[in-house]
Amino acid sequence: MTISTEQPARRAAPAEATLLRFATAGSVDDGKSTLVGRLLHDSKSVFADQLEAVEQVSASRGQDVPDLALLTDGLRAEREQGITIDVAYRYFATARRRFILADTPGHVQYTRNMVTGASTAELTVILVDARHGVVEQTRRHAAIAALLGVPHVVLAVNKMDLVDYAEPVFAGIAETFTAYALGLGVPEITAIPISALAGDNVVEPSAAMDWYGGPTVLEHLESVPTGRESAARHARLPVQVVIRPRTPEHPDYRGYAGQIATGTFRVGDEVKVLPSGIGSRISGIDLLGVGVDVASAPQSVTLLLEDDIDISRGDLIVPAHDVPALGRNIEATVCHLADTPLTAGRRVLLKHTTRTVKATVEEITSRLALDDLTHHADPGQLVANDIGRVRVRTAEPVALDAYADSRHTGSFLLIDPADGTTLAAGIVTD
Structure with missing residues (x-):
């Protein structure tokens, strides 16, 4: 890895700057919210009134310095208990990059919230208390990051x-964690020694750890490669709405609008519409009201086809030479999100991209024990925060990619048809 010693100016990113979505995770009291607060404060991403409010609350508690964790712990219960309960999203930018940050809870009982925050992340920061080293929750969060394919x-x-900036302490923890995470299949691991409270190696390099020659947290966030979903991957456009303006200047206009999930579409491409399987050719692409020849994820576009086809919301437009599997039987890994258990035989709605179909949970084949990564066969049910494998049968065919190939078209939600509650988030494994 090439380490940059240049300290970038902290200013708003230009419009063309890349975007990085990342999440924080770790055990309770490891300092996640303090790290996020320090990151925002030292990168000049905190408004004056926000900082003033934090200073006032900190002073009322008898604290001599501002508690930067309050910048992210927004719920009253979080402030009272000093813990993170819900996922807190923050948006900030530097001269090099724009960021969407998800600060996720550390408690075991909020594992589902960690799954939610990390599901769209390209990078996860897992904190470890230098005094305690790698603990069970550290392994749990590493397992979830691996399961969700965080690159x-x-x-x-x-x-x-609190450990006198001792290099051997850092080296031992880094070696233990790296060996475990590599065993899970995590493709890239970067270890950084920090003090979120003091600001060491968060935004600015630490004078107290001159033995460390790597990047600060922000330097790494600014330089890590993005774009996990390459524009060259499977092209997929879930149709959100059919546009028929019926105006004198556009009497025959029929467009199929949506956000390109992955890949690239070009005028002239032969495509198929799923689940019908009918083929056509792209005759035009409208982007923000302007015709273009090429469009790629994640742009929102309107595709025009040469043939008049029956297409509606929930259909999927794909290249004719790259058609995903279409079927009704789904083998998947799910994280159960609801307080009511998920049991075999339960009737649900399955939402995949813009398509929602009736479905039945036919079998819960196993539950994953995140402490030792073993699968417990035939658990009978999944309760809140459980991760397990299920078999689902849909009433209508659904076009699915493997989650390893595409997060967007390889994932789905299970919904309670009675009240619309989200029951589980699933990733397609087979």
Whole structure:
């Protein structure tokens, strides 16, 4: 890895700057919210009134310095208990990149929230308390990051100031975690020693750890490659709406609008519409009211086809030479999100991209024990925060990719048809 020693100016990113979605995770009191607060504060991404409010609350508690964790812990229960309960999203930018940050809870009982925050992340920062090292929750979060296919993991060994900035302590923790994460299949791991409270190696390099020659947390966030879903991958456009203006200047206009999930579409491409399987050719692409020849994910576009086809919301437009599997039997891994258990035989709605169909959970084949990564066969049910494998049968065919190929078209939600509650989030494994 090439390490940059240049300290970038902290200003708003230009419009063409790349976007990185990342999440934080770790055990309770490892300092996730403090890290996020420090990151926002030191990168000049906090408004004056926000900082003033934090200073006032901190002073009312008798604290001499502002508690930067309050910048992310927004719920009253979070502030009272000093923990993170819900996923807190923050948006900020530097001269090099724009960021969407998800600060996720550390409690075991909020595992589902960690899954939610990491599901769209390209990078996960997993914090470890330097005094305690790798613990069960550290392994659990590493397992979830691997399960969700997060391509980049940062191990932030926090509270180095409480172990006298000792290099052997950091090296031992980094070695233990790296060996475990590599065994899970995490493709890239970067270990950084930090003190979120003191600001060491968060935005600015630490003078107390001159033995460390790697990047700060922000430097790594600014330089890590993005674009996991390459524009060259499977082209997929879930149709959101059919546009028929019926105006004198456009009497025959019929367009199929939606956000390109993955890949690239070009005028002249032969395509198929699923689930019908009818083929046609792209005659035009409208982007923000302007005709273009090429469009790629994640642009929102309107496709025009040469043939008049019966297409509606929920259909999927794909290249004729790259058609995903179409079927009614789904083998998947799900994280159960609801408080009511998920049992075999339960009737649900399955939402995949813009398509929603009736379905039945036919079998719960196993439950994953995240402490030792073993599968417990035939658990009978999944309760809140459980991760397990299920078999689902849909009433109508659904076009699915493997999650390893596409997060967008390889994932789905199970919904309670009675009240619309989201029951589980699933990823397609077969």
